[in-house]
Amino acid sequence: MTETIASIALAVNEKLKIQKRRIQNGNSTTRLSLVTGTHGDELEGQYLAFMVGSFIDKNIDLLDGIVDIYPALNPMGIDSITRGIPMFDLDMNRVFPGTKNGTMVEVVCSAITDDISGSDVCVDVHSSNIFLKEIPQIRISVPTAEVLLPYAEMMNIDFVWIHESATVLESTLAHTLNSRGTKTLVVEIGVGMRITKEYCGQLFQGVLNLMKQLGMWKGKTVPVRKPIISAGREVGFVNSDVAGIFVPFSDFGDTVKKGDHIGNVIDPLSSKVVEEVQAVCDGMIFTLREYPVVYGGSLLARILQPMQGGEDA
Amino acid sequence: MKKKTLFSLKSPYREQLDVIGYSFGRGKKALAIVGAMRGNEVQQMYVCSRMVQELKRLEADGKLAENCEILVIPCVNYYSMNLGKRFWAMDNTDINRMFPGYDQGETTQRIAAGVFEQLQGYEYGIQLASFYQQGIFLPHVKLMDTGFTDPGMLKDFGLEFGIVRKPRPYDTTTLNYNWQIWETKAFSVYANATDEIDEKAACEAVNAILRFMDNRGLVSTKTPPGYRTVVLDESETEQIQAGAAGLFFSTVEIGATVEKDDILGRIVDPFECTTVGEIRTPVSGTVYFAYHSPLINEKTVCFKIIK
Known part of the structure; x- marks a missing residue:
């Protein structure tokens, strides 16, 4: 089922719509949100979202819970190869939690925050930008490390980077959701403007494993990699x-x-x-x-x- | 006047970027004024260039205070200005979101660090600022409330309004915020336009800065009489959102006094030219921000009213 969680009329004959797809089966209400496309030049999550959604569709009987897929938080950015929101100065990931009475972008961010809040786990998938390539990794701030590290280790990634928190990062989607009690993992893989099928495949296995550990996937999963943790290293x-x-x-x-x-x-x-x-x-x-x-x-x-x-x- | 290069950066093929500063007087670091940090801040650069002229004249006439040095940087980011880009052209990053900078970091972090090193130690700092939304402001002065700078000083500019803004997380990497953390009393002056020159507003901004300098004892000069500045918290202003999308027609001038329920603008269907929305003010007051573009999206903040 596809739902529109925010809809704003654009100037000429078009609406900006933020959409999600809900896949639900069984009795459990355990909810995983898979979120991507905050930065319009980061496309690795597009293929991952497709892989997860299409695989569950083919094996729907193995799902016991809810998977919400948000493939494009910034549709205009994706459409125009723009990292931020076109015609708006601030990075969308510096505007959360947004506000219902603010600018158009703040209103959209507020709707997104409200919709994802309450998920048992949210996986927020980013690529690197066009300048850098990253190995599959999860980034966690120090204050959230104790809670999030066990979940990060389920994700079949190579590296967990636990970094110092910074005030400016308090406006990210992940910080907002974590402060509201929705456990949110920030994934960084690959490079901007490209799809690295190998990495998407690796992370896909991680998502299935996470679902298994959350008790919402009855299918088989493959053993996951043990990531290197940055704690104690520079x-x-x-x-x-x-x-x-x-x-x-x-x-x-x-x-x-x-x-x-x-x-x-x-x-x-x-x-x-x-x-x-x-x-x-x-x-x-x-x-x-x-x-x-x-x-x-x-x-x-x-x-x-x-x-x-x-x-x- | 001394003209000096404050920071340099090499490019693969372009001439080296040299951030130029003009210093006047000598002695204690009294005031630094910074203009364009974005490539479209032409008005901000212009106001600074006018300040260079004014300070040259005051220095020649012996009107600068003893033991007082004033620095003016008209433009940090002319590389982007020459390309017609607002942000750093290579990676679209905003130098004014990189402070205090990092001298071993990415390019715009290094620019911010290099410039900030030169800007530290001044008692006062003034940034000619632009806003992240398309639109025009009534000339005003803004203070980011870190607790360091006395809001009462906003009155020394003699502009109609002084606005105190509570910083949000994304403000913590701006020059204004970091100046205050490093104990410079910092102010942002909004001179109406950004990517075009508004001569009247530029004059008003120049006079406001001169008035501040005179009131603070940095120069001795006469300026046209200013306002008795109304200082208020940003939360006391009313933001008005567009209830529809289409073609935008404002029916009020910036600075206009409006009454509750007055129509401030209308929105017209772009294909059929029918009115699809009227924008009315829910409060009485003065229009200090107006959206300035023929196209408008729903929920866009199109007016701000000082109640």
């Missing part, structure tokens, strides 16, 4: 110090040593290498730049350091 950031074109030598998921030569920033005009990019620490590359043009400061890689005491990452 993350090293490799930024470009110069402007030019970045050409990586290392690959995604590689384990590197501090000082390893992981790429060059080149200047095609002078035919010179303007920066030899080195690993800032030992560890595993879990973020790598995809888009080659860089300024001073552009993020090139993130490296997860080993546990203190020398264990490999």
Whole structure:
């Protein structure tokens, strides 16, 4: 059943509609919400939403509960390859919980928040932007880690990044829902404007496993990966110090040593290498730049350091 | 006057970005004024350029206070201005959502960090601000209420209204907020327009800043008489949403005094030219914000009224 949870008339002969699909079977009211498309340039969740919905459709008897799929919180952004909401300055994920009496976007965010609130678990799927590629990971703030980590470990992802909380992040959908008691996991996979079928498949198995653990899936599931947890480890950031074109030598998921030569920033005009990019620490590359043009400061890689005491990452 | 480069950034193929500052007087860091941080803030840059002229004149006439240095940065982000983009063109990030910045971070974090380093230590800070919605404001001065700056100082600008805003989470990365955290008394001056020049409003903003400087003892100058500023909390203003979508026609001027139930505008079906909505004010007061675009979506905040 498809429902419209928010509808706002646009200027010329069109409505902005935020839609969800509810799939329900059995007696249980346990509810999982699968949410994606907050940023219009992040498309990995599109394929995941399709995979989950179509698989449940074919195996509906195995479902005992409610799965709500929200594939496009920002339909105009998806339609126009725009990260934010077109014609609105603020990132949609900085406007939650919204308000019923505010701007159009605040009204939409308020309706979304109200609709998802009360789910047993919400999975909020993001891709990286067009500049960076990320291994399948879940990001959790320190204050919510104790509650959310057990659920994150069910999701068949490679990495759980527990990060410090920041005031500016209090306006995200995840923070809003977690503060209202709806357990919400933020997933980051792949790269912007693309679909990485391998990662979507991996996360699909994670969603089924989560449903199984919540008691709402009676079908078989595959054993899930044990993710690396960032707690007790540091993350090293490799930024470009110069402007030019970045050409990586290392690959995604590689384990590197501090000082390893992981790429060059080149200047095609002078035919010179303007920066030899080195690993800032030992560890595993879990973020790598995809888009080659860089300024001073552009993020090139993130490296997860080993546990203190020398264990490999 | 000293013209100096405060921060530089190289690009792969364009000329280096140099953030230019103009300093006047010498001694204690008294006031910093910042203009365009977005590529469409032409009015904000223009007001700062007018301030450069005024301060040159005051400095030449010996009208600056002793032991007092004033810095003006007309434009931080002219890279985007030259491309016709509002935000940083490469990644569409907003420099004014990156403060206090991070010198080892992403490009706009580095720009924010480099500029903020130069802006610290001033007793007063004024940002020429623009709003995130399309529309025009009555010239006014705004204070983000962090508890650091005395709202009474808003009166020193002599603008009609001084508005105190309670910061939301997304405000905590703006220049105004972080200035105050670093103990600069910070104000945002709204000079009506953004991507076009409104000469009258620019004059009003320049006079307001000069009046503030005179009242604070930074310069000695005469300005046209100002208003007895009404200082109020933003929550005391009334936001009016559009009840329909279509073509938008405002029937009131910015600054107009309106009575409860007055019609402020109407919305017309874009294909059939029939009226699909009237916008009436639920309160009496002064119109201080008006939406400014021929097309309007439902629920858009189209007027704000100071009750």
